[in-house]
Amino acid sequence: MSRRSGRFGTGATLLDRRTAPVYGLQRGRSLIGCLEVSVRSSSGGYPVRVGGGVRGMLPEVAASIASSGRCAIIADERVAGLWYHEVASSLASHGIEAVPAFFPAGEASKTRESWAALTDVLMDAALGRDCCVVSLGGGVTGDLAGFVAATFLRGVPFVQLPTTTLAMIDASVGGKTGVDHPAGKNLVGAFHAPAAVLADPDFLATLDAGIRAQGYAEAVKHGVILDAAYAEWLAERAGALLEGDTEAVQRSVVRSVELKAGVVSDDEFEAGRRRILNFGHTVGHALELESGYTLGHGHAVAAGMVAEARIGEELGVTAAGTADAIRALVGPFGLPASHPLLAHPRRLAAHMIRDKKTRSGVVHIVRLEDLGRTGVGDATTVPVREDELVRIIGSFVAED
Numbered sequence: 001m002s003r004r005s006g007r008f009g010t011g012a013t014l015l016d017r018r019t020a021p022v023y024g025l026q027r028g029r030s031l032i033g034c035l036e037v038s039v040r041s042s043s044g045g046y047p048v049r050v051g052g053g054v055r056g057m058l059p060e061v062a063a064s065i066a067s068s069g070r071c072a073i074i075a076d077e078r079v080a081g082l083w084y085h086e087v088a089s090s091l092a093s094h095g096i097e098a099v100p101a102f103f104p105a106g107e108a109s110k111t112r113e114s115w116a117a118l119t120d121v122l123m124d125a126a127l128g129r130d131c132c133v134v135s136l137g138g139g140v141t142g143d144l145a146g147f148v149a150a151t152f153l154r155g156v157p158f159v160q161l162p163t164t165t166l167a168m169i170d171a172s173v174g175g176k177t178g179v180d181h182p183a184g185k186n187l188v189g190a191f192h193a194p195a196a197v198l199a200d201p202d203f204l205a206t207l208d209a210g211i212r213a214q215g216y217a218e219a220v221k222h223g224v225i226l227d228a229a230y231a232e233w234l235a236e237r238a239g240a241l242l243e244g245d246t247e248a249v250q251r252s253v254v255r256s257v258e259l260k261a262g263v264v265s266d267d268e269f270e271a272g273r274r275r276i277l278n279f280g281h282t283v284g285h286a287l288e289l290e291s292g293y294t295l296g297h298g299h300a301v302a303a304g305m306v307a308e309a310r311i312g313e314e315l316g317v318t319a320a321g322t323a324d325a326i327r328a329l330v331g332p333f334g335l336p337a338s339h340p341l342l343a344h345p346r347r348l349a350a351h352m353i354r355d356k357k358t359r360s361g362v363v364h365i366v367r368l369e370d371l372g373r374t375g376v377g378d379a380t381t382v383p384v385r386e387d388e389l390v391r392i393i394g395s396f397v398a399e400d
């Protein structure tokens with residue numbers, strides 16, 4: 001039985017006032033409406049459009065932001081092999097030239113070296129400020145392509161075409177771009193809002209089941225920090241979501257984007273409340289780094305959320321039983337609630353101390369008070385000393 005009654009959203013419609021149905025599209029196997037969520041940003045805001053077939057809107061969007069009629073499509077080699085031709089052809093049929101810029105798939109490519117190589121491709125193609133960058137891929141591509149766009153000629157517009165659940169649900173929205181550094185994840189980057197996000201679930205047809213599942217770690221996170229009923233809906237519909245049920249996937253992407261948009265619209269540069277989106281990521285990033293980036297981001301976040309809730313319970317700021325509740329929410333997606341590397345609390349704590357969220361040798365963990373509720377203002381995070389962190393993680397690993 002659920003800890004909360006009711007359903008997320010408003011019943012007949014999932015949409016809040018920021019969201020309005022735009023149009024219906026016949027595409028492939030299904031007729032589903034395209035939904036739009038607006039995100040406010042200092043550069044004027046941007047739409048996130050969600051629906052089967054919305055990738056067909058790319059030429060129109062590209063034409064409106066790239067007066068030269070030229071754009072770079074940045075994709076990893078795997079996604080390029082599957083989708084580049086279709087996307088480039090749709091641009092060509094509207095008279096827009098695509099410059100291909102590819103890199104090897106995987107987190108190991110999210111580096112300054114890849115950023116430099118991709119920038120060189122744009123430079124060699126003599127693209128100007130009147131071009132745009134199209135990010136075609138998952139979160140790695142979005143972060144990398146966004147950083148290329150943020151820095152090329154001091155910044156050109158870019159469009160996000162997310163192709164993984166994780167990128168649709170989370171990474172393509174919010175304007176955080178960047179690359180990893182040997183000292184940690186995402187340590188070099190910039191805020192650079194996209195001109196538009198076109199989240200087309202049709203892309204997911206070619207995605208491996210394991211990678212598809214990982215995106216729901218971020219969706220569960222959105223529910224855990226902001227909307228407990230949504231978290232429970234996700235766990236109940238995990239089977240349908242993993243199978244790619246069109247309506248369920250679209251509802252999930254829209255609800256997650258609504259929740260994230262609500263936070264980043266009010267705190268674009270993470271001066272305060274946006275920090276809640278880091279829930280599960282303080283431990284999660286340390287696990288990723290310690291694994292040499294062999295651990296997937298969704299797996300790291302799932303285990304990280306359970307660990308951070310247990311730390312919160314131990315510190316007395318999180319309601320007892322919350323970590324177990326999160327464990328029950330990630331389970332139906334086949335996501336891990338723990339990880340063997342948690343047996344090395346000293347090494348993990350050292351990574352966390354170096355993480356950019358850290359101030360003066362103290363680790364700040366998101367203060368989750370209960371499912372769906374975090375602290376606010378100065379209580380958005382809770383400080384934990386390194387020795388305390390080592391002790392607490394050490395203690396619950398001993399129990400597992």
Ligand SMILES: NC(=O)c1ccc[n+]([C@@H]2O[C@H](COP(=O)([O-])OP(=O)(O)OC[C@H]3O[C@@H](n4cnc5c(N)ncnc54)[C@H](O)[C@@H]3O)[C@@H](O)[C@H]2O)c1
Binds near residue numbers: 143
């Ligand atoms: N900027 C943000 O706000 C933000 C938020 C969350 C996560 N992230 C970042 O996102 C990254 C993880 O994203 P990810 O899990 O999407 O990783 P990813 O981009 O590496 O994609 C995972 C794998 O799926 C493949 N793939 C992608 N789309 C495909 C498709 N449609 N069909 C077949 N294969 C496909 C890729 O080639 C890759 O091998 C991490 O680097 C994380 O830090 C960023």
Ligand SMILES: [Zn+2]
Binds near residue numbers: 170218281297301
């Ligand atoms: Zn994440």
